[in-house]
């Protein structure tokens with residue numbers, strides 16, 4: 001995966017002489033010490049790397065600097081030190097004209113409270129970025145219509161934002177951001193102002209769109225559940241600094257400190273961990289094309305899976321059948337087929353119901369090859385959190 | 392002993408006399424330059440109002456009230472103006488209206504750009520704000536003194552005084568309106584690459600318009616009040632009717648002038664207030680309405696069918 005956005009050692013200080021404050025921070029002074037000299041630390045040495053086509057989540061409590069970070073990327077807020085690279089171009093060095101160009105065609109933004117123009121129609125709002133770019137009226141309207149169709153608002157193009165519900169308004173906000181065809185999307189708490197049900201719906205919608213559009217999204221949220229649901233990677237911020245960065249599973253499994261642990265404590269682990277994280281080795285019995293046993297590594301208890309030489313599952317042998325396996329000439333005749341299979345990236349909430357039946361559960365990769373097996377016990381063990389497991 | 396008349400009197404009056412005489416002589420070109428646009432515009436509007444037969448003018452004003460406000464206000468406008476004509480002060484009322492119209496046009500042309508400047512630059516606002524404070528705390532009556540000293544007497548100096556008194560609310564409200572625009576919406580404008588000019592025209596002015604029109608309403612009322620007061624420095628119109636009536640102890644005549652003034656004031660207030668309120672509930676394009684009312688430029692018809700339709704209805708009045 002190529003890197004699209006890279007942020008290197010970014011600082012932002014609110015105060016009279018930020019350069020002085022940056023020097024103090026670099027020399028090891030803390031945020032509180034700086035606050036005493038009337039500097040508010042917005043960002044403290046933030047470095048992140050966002051791969052093209054991923055949803056990168058920035059998560060943290062209110063005041064942790066998330067919005068400041070988001071607004072530095074298109075320089076709604078001027079950073080005081082550090083670099084912001086978009087496809088290798090340093091945004092912090094862009095002059096006013098180049099910066100406008102970047103805002104019009106490289107980076108677009110979705111806002112928490114939608115930030116639509118109340119006196120303009122849905123279509124006019126959607127085409128706003130294109131109008132700023134100076135596109136002729138007909139061309140930009142055509143594009144806006146296409147995007148409105150994508151977000152499901154084609155019928156509303158001549159209505160005003162006030163006539164729409166919150167979720168629909170944010171779809172307009174999304175349409176406005178997508179219309180410019182910018183490949184980087186900044187979404188600052190884009191769904192935080194919506195009702196929980198609508199929020200879920202919008203999250204699904206975003207994931208659906210993302211499958212097709214493959215934008216590079218920097219998504220700001222204070223909701224860890226949302227971060228888990230949407231994000232490929234998550235950066236957790238506190239006091240203007242990134243305190244941990246990784247996949248949801250990495251963060252839940254080994255939080256760096258109490259601040260991070262506090263977020264992970266109450267989340268639904270069945271939606272974080274996947275089959276791959278709970279499975280044990282399959283140790284299959286490999287049968288050749290004519291049905292003879294090629295390889296038998298298995299020593300443990302429980303059912304034994306049999307695969308062809310390519311690794312595709314043929315069935316399984318019950319423990320009581322294993323003994324007769326060495327005597328029979330027709331190993332395939334003893335195969336049982338009543339097993340379930342799940343993809344290795346299926347989340348535990350999808351896996352758990354399969355464990356309820358008495359059927360064995362096999363794990364397969366995206367090509368349908370066996371890669372592990374799941375015991376009901378291990379699913380249970382992973383659902384409990386770290387603290388309870390230790391006690 | 393403590394009688395103030397016994398004290399030495401500071402010769403302030405003489406100093407000012409000398410200073411003003413110096414300014415009047417040496418800065419004459421400046422004051423003529425200031426006077427010129429006021430004089431030309433006033434002359435043009437006044438001649439037009441006086442030349443058009445009054446039934447036609449009543450019709451046009453009512454049509455304008457209908458478009459800018461509501462049918463009820465249009466009816467009220469028609470009845471009030473007809474009454475003014477019947478009681479025999481039509482000519483004077485048109486002089487006053489021309490004075491007010493001139494002042495308001497110039498207030499808008501000066502006040503809105505000044506307000507925009509104030510909204511964009513804290514430095515400009517910190518300079519202009521105390522000036523506005525002084526202007527608004529000074530009783531309007533007192534303005535007559537420097538105006539007479541620098542511009543002389545008559546209707547044109549009267550218009551200058553009206554402008555000076557009426558302009559502060561418009562500057563204040565324009566500044567306030569722009570500064571109050573939702574921060575996130577302004578951010579959105581910038582985030583999508585708006586130039587400062589695009590931001591002003593597409594985002595800030597349209598969203599500030601209800602507030603600006605609220606300021607315009609106050610400016611119109613101040614202009615109305617001041618247009619009567621300037622009768623004291625020789626401006627013609629309804630104020631002069633009242634003043635002369637009082638001077639001759641002709642209470643009837645003074646009352647006729649007064650009634651006409653009140654009716655005119657109510658009409659102007661209703662119309663401008665309705666304009667401001669109408670902007671509060673979101674209607675087609677703020678800007679196109681605004682532009683159409685100020686007759687600055689036509690709206691770009693291709694932009695939005697709805698806005699364009701509304702604007703076309705408006706321009707039809709202008710063309711009539």
Ligand SMILES: Nc1ncnc2c1ncn2[C@@H]1O[C@H](COP(=O)(O)OP(=O)(O)O)[C@@H](O)[C@H]1O
Nearest residue numbers: 014040041042061062063064065066067068069
């Ligand atoms: N314009 C500003 N002036 C001073 N301090 C600010 C300004 N904007 C943000 N801050 C401060 O910077 C910190 C981070 O703010 P922000 O990025 O908005 O946090 P978040 O979006 O995570 O809630 C907060 O302490 C906030 O008070």
Ligand SMILES: [Mg+2]
Nearest residue numbers: 066067068189
């Ligand atoms: Mg925020």
